[in-house]
Amino acid sequence: MSFEGWRASASAWPLKQLIAIWNDLPGMLPVQKFTSREIALERIWRFLHPPRQTTPRTGKEPKNPFREGSKAAQIYVLLAVQTAQPRTRSNSSPGGNGTA
Numbered sequence: 088m089s090f091e092g093w094r095a096s097a098s099a100w101p102l103k104q105l106i107a108i109w110n111d112l113p114g115m116l117p118v119q120k121f122t123s124r125e126i127a128l129e130r131i132w133r134f135l136h137p138p139r140q141t142t143p144r145t146g147k148e149p150k151n152p153f154r155e156g157s158k159a160a161q162i163y164v165l166l167a168v169q170t171a172q173p174r175t176r177s178n179s180s181p182g183g184n185g186t187a
Contacts, residue, residue: 090132
């Protein structure tokens with residue numbers, strides 16, 4: 088169904104019914120009224136049919152904002168590598184001898 092079809096079928100519904108539909112949607116803040124019927128129809132439609140992302144996400148690293156070769160740039164790279172890798176739990180103690 089298109090938005091135009093939704094608008095045609097729901098335009099005859101009482102505004103109270105559109106408010107009840109909106110208030111029953113999970114995660115949405117309840118409303119007492121809408122500014123207009125058109126806004127109610129658009130909001131419900133957008134909830135049920137969220138816009139698709141048109142550009143695919145790329146795995147590019149964010150640009151280093153610090154001067155190349157500076158200590159801040161080196162720390163930024165180290166932190167970016169640490170946050171990109173999943174944390175694993177090691178069995179060794181901080182002393183490095185492997186005993187607990």
